[in-house]
Amino acid sequence: MAATIFLTMxxxxxxxxxxxxxxxxGAFIGFYELFNGIDKMDFxxxxxMAGIRPASLIAVPMxxxxxxxxTRGHSANRLxxxxxxxxxxxxxxxxxxxxxxxxxxxxxxGSTQATVVAVGSPLRPRMLQAGYKDNFVLALIVNSSDIxxxxxxxxxxxxxxxxxxxxxxxxxIAGIGPGLLILVLFSIYSMIYARIKDVPTEPKAxxxxxxxxxxxxxxxxxxxxxxxGGIYGGIFSPTEAASACVLYALILEFIVFxxxxxRDIYETAKSTxxxxxxxxxxxxxxxxxxxxxxxxxxPQELLGAIGVDEMGxxxxxxxxxxxxxxxxxFVDPIVVILILVPIFAPVVxxxxxxxxxxxxxxxxxxxxxSATPPFGCDIFTAMAVFKRPYFEVIRGTPPFVLILLxxxxxxxxxxxxALFLRDLAFAKG
Amino acid sequence: MTDKPQxxxxxxxxxxxxxxxxxxxxxxxxxGLAVSxxxxxxxxxxxVVGRFVFQESLFFSEEVNRIxxxxxxxxxxxxAARHGRHIRMSAIYDALPAPVRKVxxxxxxxxxxxCMLALCYFSIGYIGKVATSGRILPxxxxxxxWIYLWVPVGFAVTGIQYALTAVKNLVEKDIYLSTxxxxxxxxxxxxx
Amino acid sequence: DTWRYAFEEALTDVQGVYATKFKEEIEKxxxxxxxxxxxxxxxxxxxxxxQTQAGILQFVDxxxxxxxxxxxxxxxxxxxxxxxxxxxxxxxxxxxxxxxNEDFKExxxxxxxxxxxxxxxxxxxxxxxxxxKQPADLNGVKFRVMTNPLLVETYQAFGATPTPLPWGEVYGxxxxxxxxxxxxxxxxxxxxKMYEVTDVITFAGHSNFTTAVMANKEFYDGxxxxxxxxxxxxxxAAFDYIVDYQKGLTExxxxxxxxxxxxxxxxxxxEEERAPFKxxxxxxxxxFIEMTGDSGKAILEQMKADLEAVSK
Ligand code: NA
Ligand code: NA
Numbered sequence: 001m002a003a004t005i006f007l008t009m010x011x012x013x014x015x016x017x018x019x020x021x022x023x024x025x026g027a028f029i030g031f032y033e034l035f036n037g038i039d040k041m042d043f044x045x046x047x048x049m050a051g052i053r054p055a056s057l058i059a060v061p062m063x064x065x066x067x068x069x070x071t072r073g074h075s076a077n078r079l080x081x082x083x084x085x086x087x088x089x090x091x092x093x094x095x096x097x098x099x100x101x102x103x104x105x106x107x108x109x110g111s112t113q114a115t116v117v118a119v120g121s122p123l124r125p126r127m128l129q130a131g132y133k134d135n136f137v138l139a140l141i142v143n144s145s146d147i148x149x150x151x152x153x154x155x156x157x158x159x160x161x162x163x164x165x166x167x168x169x170x171x172x173i174a175g176i177g178p179g180l181l182i183l184v185l186f187s188i189y190s191m192i193y194a195r196i197k198d199v200p201t202e203p204k205a206x207x208x209x210x211x212x213x214x215x216x217x218x219x220x221x222x223x224x225x226x227x228x229g230g231i232y233g234g235i236f237s238p239t240e241a242a243s244a245c246v247l248y249a250l251i252l253e254f255i256v257f258x259x260x261x262x263r264d265i266y267e268t269a270k271s272t273x274x275x276x277x278x279x280x281x282x283x284x285x286x287x288x289x290x291x292x293x294x295x296x297x298x299p300q301e302l303l304g305a306i307g308v309d310e311m312g313x314x315x316x317x318x319x320x321x322x323x324x325x326x327x328x329x330f331v332d333p334i335v336v337i338l339i340l341v342p343i344f345a346p347v348v349x350x351x352x353x354x355x356x357x358x359x360x361x362x363x364x365x366x367x368x369x370s371a372t373p374p375f376g377c378d379i380f381t382a383m384a385v386f387k388r389p390y391f392e393v394i395r396g397t398p399p400f401v402l403i404l405l406x407x408x409x410x411x412x413x414x415x416x417x418a419l420f421l422r423d424l425a426f427a428k429g
Numbered sequence: 430m431t432d433k434p435q436x437x438x439x440x441x442x443x444x445x446x447x448x449x450x451x452x453x454x455x456x457x458x459x460x461g462l463a464v465s466x467x468x469x470x471x472x473x474x475x476x477v478v479g480r481f482v483f484q485e486s487l488f489f490s491e492e493v494n495r496i497x498x499x500x501x502x503x504x505x506x507x508x509a510a511r512h513g514r515h516i517r518m519s520a521i522y523d524a525l526p527a528p529v530r531k532v533x534x535x536x537x538x539x540x541x542x543x544c545m546l547a548l549c550y551f552s553i554g555y556i557g558k559v560a561t562s563g564r565i566l567p568x569x570x571x572x573x574x575w576i577y578l579w580v581p582v583g584f585a586v587t588g589i590q591y592a593l594t595a596v597k598n599l600v601e602k603d604i605y606l607s608t609x610x611x612x613x614x615x616x617x618x619x620x621x
Numbered sequence: 622d623t624w625r626y627a628f629e630e631a632l633t634d635v636q637g638v639y640a641t642k643f644k645e646e647i648e649k650x651x652x653x654x655x656x657x658x659x660x661x662x663x664x665x666x667x668x669x670x671x672q673t674q675a676g677i678l679q680f681v682d683x684x685x686x687x688x689x690x691x692x693x694x695x696x697x698x699x700x701x702x703x704x705x706x707x708x709x710x711x712x713x714x715x716x717x718x719x720x721x722n723e724d725f726k727e728x729x730x731x732x733x734x735x736x737x738x739x740x741x742x743x744x745x746x747x748x749x750x751x752x753x754k755q756p757a758d759l760n761g762v763k764f765r766v767m768t769n770p771l772l773v774e775t776y777q778a779f780g781a782t783p784t785p786l787p788w789g790e791v792y793g794x795x796x797x798x799x800x801x802x803x804x805x806x807x808x809x810x811x812x813x814k815m816y817e818v819t820d821v822i823t824f825a826g827h828s829n830f831t832t833a834v835m836a837n838k839e840f841y842d843g844x845x846x847x848x849x850x851x852x853x854x855x856x857x858a859a860f861d862y863i864v865d866y867q868k869g870l871t872e873x874x875x876x877x878x879x880x881x882x883x884x885x886x887x888x889x890x891x892e893e894e895r896a897p898f899k900x901x902x903x904x905x906x907x908x909f910i911e912m913t914g915d916s917g918k919a920i921l922e923q924m925k926a927d928l929e930a931v932s933k
Contacts, residue, residue: 016522017537018515024544040677041547042554049577050664052502055787058494061466061501062473153793161792161814163631163660167881168792168814234798236477237790243473266463269470273462276498277505278514284502294662295625295677338661342632374518383516390518480763480784488773488785562674562732564667564690567768568785573690 001033002298006330013374023285023375030292044288051287051332052280055239056111056155061276062242063114064385066223066249067121068268073253073260075220076122082217084126085210088202092194094130096187098123098137099144103183106148108231109238112370113279113381115145121385131199138388139396142371142378143404144186149333149367150179153231153238156363159334163341164348166355173425174360174418178407181417185403219252278384283332283377290335299327299339313351317412320344320358321365328369329376336369337362360418361411368404371397442597442608454586455511461504469497489568496576503583510590513606531604534612538595545588552581627658627669628682629832634812635742635863635870636682636832642862643680643834646855651848655680674733676837684832685739686769692728693913694920699771700909701827701902702895703924704741710931711741711829712864718927720920729833735841737856740863742830743806743871748819750801752888756780756897765791765803774908775827778901788813795819806830807874816878816885824889825898 008029009022024044031041070076087093101123106115120141127137149156152172161168193199205213226244230236236244253260260268293299306319323344327336341362348358370376373394382393411417438459441451476490509515522533559574566573593608604612626644628636637659644655663669663678666687673681685695697703705711715721721739729736753759759781766772768785776783784800794800795818803815809830810816834856844852878885890898910918 013518014521015537016517016519016533018517018541020515021537021541021544024548028544028547035677038551040675041551042558043672043675043677045548045552045555045577045580046668046671047664048548049499049580050668052498053495053665054789055491055494056789058469058473058498061469061498065466065470153796155789158789158792159661162812165631165633165812166814167817169817231797234796237786237794237797237799239473239790240477240480240799243470243477246470247474265467269466270459270463273466273501273505274508274512274514275505276466277462277502278509278516280498280502281506282516291663294658297656335661338659342659380516384514387514389520389523390516391520485782488768488770488783491768491785491787558671558675562671562691567690567770570770 001030001296002302004033005029005292009330010374019375019380020281020285023282023289027285027288027292030289030296034292034296043291047288047291048281048284051284057280057283059109059111059239059242060114060117060279061272062239062246063109063111063118064275065268065272066242066245067118068272069246069249069253069260069265070220070223071122072264072268073249074257075223075249075252078213078217079220079223080122080126082213082221084202085205085213089204091199091201092187092191093201094123094127095132095136095140095190095194095199098127099140099183099186099190102141102144103147103151103179105227106145107151107179108153108228109148109242111238112145112148112367112378114242115148116141116378116381117275117385119145120382124386130202131197132194133197133396134388135392135396136193136197137396138382138386138393139400140186140190142376142382142393143397143400144183145378146367146371147179147182147186149363149370150175150182150360152176154363156333156337156366157359159337160341160359160362163338164345164355164359166359170356170422170426171359171363174356174422175363177417177421178360178364178411181410182404182407185407186400189399189403219256222248222252275381275384279377279381282380286332286375286377287335290331293331294335294339299323300343303343311351313353314412316344316347316351316353317358317361320348321361321408321412324362324365325369325372328366329372329374331375332377333366333370336366354415354419356422357411357415357418361408364404364408364411368401368408371404372401373397443593454507458504458508458511458586461500462508465497465500465504469494469501472497492566492569499576500579503579507583507586507590510587510594511607511609513610527604530612531598534604534606535595535598538591538598542588542591542595545584545591549581549584549588552577552584556581623654623656624679625656625658625677626680626682627663627672627678628660629666629669629684629687630660630809631812632657632659635806635808635867638866639740639834639859639863640680640682642859643855646858647851650854651851653848653851673835673837676840678837679840680737680834680836682832682834684742684830686767686772688833689769689771691732694728694917695725695833696769696771696909696913697917697920697924698831699769699775699828700906700921701775702899703906703921703928704829704831705928705932706744706826706829708741708867712867713931714928715739715741715860717931718924720923720927724920724923725833729835730838733838734835735838737834737836737852738860739831739833740860741867742832743808743867744824744826745804745828745830746807746810747802747804747823747825748795748810748815749821749823750798750819752821752886753802753823753825754888754890754894756901759802762802763800765794765800770912771905771909774905775902778904779898780901791815792818804828807871807878811874811877816882820884821886821888822875822878824887826890826895827898827902 005026009026012022027044083097087097102115102119105119124137157171161171227241230241370378379393439452439455441448443451472493476487479485479487556574556577564573597605597608606612628640630636640657647653647655669681670683672678685698689696726736756779759779762781763784764776764781765786766783773783
């Protein structure tokens with residue numbers, strides 16, 4: 001059954017069907033085979049609903065809405081102008097700033113989709129204007145947003161911690177090292193890219209210009225204060241911060257700057273709804289498909305065939321990495337964690353691996369998987385928001401995925417990348 | 430941009446009465462989308478303000494958002510189908526010659542339509558199950574199935590849109606992504 | 622045959638331990654095979670319940686708090702200070718109670734479910750940032766509760782600001798001070814690491830988390846008498862096992878917590894300290910009757926009679 005499903009899905013996908021159709025047909029086949037007919041297919045709809053149910057998903061439309069208002073109005077450009085006044089003269093400076101903004105925003109908002117939209121929509125036009133190629137820009141945005149999985153607060157790590165009975169605080173700290181390492185490597189790659197492609201720089205701004213740019217950005221600087229200060233300061237949950245941003249954006253652009261009209265607000269709400277629908281129907285279809293995989297115990301069967309039990313620690317880490325990577329290519333990351341972690345738990349314990357290290361590796365793989373074809377929510381979001389075709393969104397991906405995989409392998413051989421900070425904070429080792 | 434005159438956002442190609450209905454549905458979808466998003470923002474903001482100013486969370490806030498997210502998703506898919514905005518991997522498709530693309534597009538539209546209509550049918554079955562179970566939302570104390578009533582409508586509207594796309598491709602000379610949009614991504618750069 | 626059994630917790634939590642024992646018993650004594658589906662692998666609580674009602678799953682473990690949307694009377698388990706804190710009495714109550722073994726069985730049957738067993742998962746404790754010795758200590762504390770009107774009512778009565786939050790946001794919420802408290806049995810506080818982000822655990826004896834295992838009724842009624850007995854025996858064996866497992870479970874979990882976080886403050890309230898909480902909670906019983914009408918009242922009274930019987 002598994003082979004039929006995956007094959008059908010890939011064929012339909014390549015033929016140019018809307019992305020939801022391969023997932024839906026995959027689930028149809030699964031239900032048909034499992035229950036000998038269409039009798040139980042009502043429950044596909046149950047899973048669609050389950051997929052779009054999590055309250056934390058509300059942050060996605062809210063951040064999209066806020067970002068769209070900011071981009072239509074003045075806020076986004078003033079913030080970028082400010083950053084550019086400091087880094088515009090450095091080769092690759094804008095790209096590094098974008099990567100950093102994505103990482104930071106994604107880290108606190110907890111939603112990689114929201115990051116793709118909120119940071120990507122104002123910055124992409126600026127990067128294109130500055131002379132970067134679109135496929136580089138898209139890949140940079142999608143992949144930098146995914147570093148967010150590793151930096152606390154991380155819902156993936158919370159789920160892993162609960163399922164595997166591992167300290168979530170330790171996981172959070174362990175994620176920071178690899179997260180920053182990836183950001184640094186992305187930045188280095190961006191600077192090399194800018195040099196090779198000879199992306200033009202802006203003339204260096206003097207301090208007077210910089211002060212002016214900061215003054216211009218005083219009001220819009222409220223956004224990072226709300227998001228970063230609000231969430232780390234314990235004032236808002238990510239969802240609440242998102243709605244606070246909507247409120248603040250409306251006040252700024254509608255009342256203070258008078259940059260948008262009531263009609264604009266209505267249109268923005270509509271396009272937010274459209275993008276949300278396009279992405280969430282895929283989340284729902286993905287949930288229905290995941291249910292089939294889970295119910296049919298396909299992962300258990302596949303892994304049973306490999307014989308993980310006989311491998312050493314390094315071998316187990318590799319199998320875990322590959323399993324999560326492949327799992328997240330097709331299925332929602334949270335579901336992958338819920339299904340696979342208990343399967344691997346006995347083996348991890350048997351070979352004496354540090355569950356915090358395993359958790360960090362799992363989270364990294366989950367991050368890679370979400371940005372990796374064929375199925376990846378962040379790819380879908382980028383397509384829906386930027387209205388770019390699939391291959392354009394993923395064409396620039398390989399160097400980023402390569403960096404991510406390098407870090408994944410480095411983590412296996414040098415666990416201290418993750419565990420150093422943990423040991424320091426918890427006085428272990 | 431094409432140099433053909435752009436049809437109005439809610440104009441329908443369907444003849445007579447059907448066209449009127451189609452364009453009413455289109456209007457409802459777009460108002461539904463915008464209003465749901467605005468209500469969601471209002472509800473979430475009210476919850477935050479309530480928590481800070483009055484030290485009181487709106488206990489029903491989460492359930493209201495659950496209702497709205499279903500509305501948004503299922504109004505959104507119909508709207509997206511109408512405007513050719515569902516995302517797809519089109520590289521191989523794009524490389525094919527036009528006549529083959531046309532055949533493909535008809536097949537894609539028909540199969541997509543069938544999937545949506547099947548899901549519409551299954552969602553009615555599912556709603557029936559939830560309705561007979563008598564489950565209620567704990568905070569709002571209303572039946573859970575009310576949340577889902579828009580689901581079959583959304584699937585049906587989307588299914589019909591894809592069916593019309595197939596028809597449109599059979600009747601017209603050009604290749605259409607949806608009833609309103611010619612293939613090619615540039616056309617969709619129009620702000621919606 | 623392959624029987625499928627889903628529950629709301631991880632494999633190593635109480636529901637998972639019960640399910641594992643049940644599986645062992647069935648597989649030891651028959652050719653049937655039981656596949657276990659822990660939390661989230663087939664959906665959330667309401668999803669697995671619907672799947673069981675539809676016969677996709679044969680067995681499900683759902684706590685009455687979640688069943689409240691389906692069977693309002695099941696919320697009786699959220700009436701504070703109803704169940705005894707003492708564990709011998711408690712397990713005896715679950716074994717002998719007419720309310721549970723007859724009245725609830727009927728209510729579940731109306732929903733197409735064969736109630737196999739109800740069992741306690743452990744005393745619910747509060748975890749907070751500051752010590753809680755009296756209701757006034759909860760004033761201004763944003764306390765996370767499940768989205769349930771009775772729980773909201775309870776913590777309002779206790780003086781806290783009840784804040785319904787999906788559990789995925791609880792850990793982060795406590796860490797960033799969006800909420801300052803939550804309640805759960807000790808094993809859950811340990812396994813979900815809630816203690817990492819709170820400083821005080823308080824046992825006020827107000828509730829014991831109850832859960833229920835049931836089978837799809839059509840499936841169960843269609844079993845041969847021998848298989849029915851097999852299922853009943855397995856539930857019984859798992860119940861005995863879990864009662865035994867529970868002895869010292871709270872202590873064991875607390876030990877783990879103290880080992881991981883020695884500075885954790887643990888307060889077990891005395892009878893005198895509990896009195897004002899009990900007084901405040903009287904309101905909640907009224908609210909329960911208001912919500913569930915005569916049939917809820919009947920269940921509540923039957924439970925009180927059953928409790929009377931075991932406390933002698
Ligand atoms: Na994060
Ligand atoms: Na993926």
